[in-house]
Amino acid sequence: MENKEDMIEELVNRAEAYARSTHELGRLKALEKTTSLLTSFASSLVVLVLITMFVVILSISVALFLGQQTGNNYLGFLYVAIFYLIVGILFHLFRESWVKKPMSERIIKHIL
Secondary structure (H helix, E strand, O other), X not given: OHHHHHHHHHHHHHHHHHHHHHHHHHHHHHHHHHHHHHHHHHHHHHHHHXXXXXXXXXXXXXXXXXXXXXXXXXXXXXXHHHXXXXXXXXXXXXXXXXXXXXXXXXXXXXXX
């Protein structure tokens, strides 16, 4: 009788240990996924800032060049502003397929 009780107690102990291990494994996997997602976001943010700086400096250069070609600096900046207006309108029209869907897929890929 005592042997059966010992076996049941050992089985319960092993089940508890298994549950604790499974819980810890799940927690560590969630931590890994979160860390991976955050580091990916941080590196993407750095790249975005660098690209933004490049685009701003390039835009000023193009605006000054166009202004020099037309003889009026304000026209160069106006042309660049109109270009960005057109890009902004296109971006607004296609934001679902250009941004939302790819970003959603990327986040889901990192999580899974």
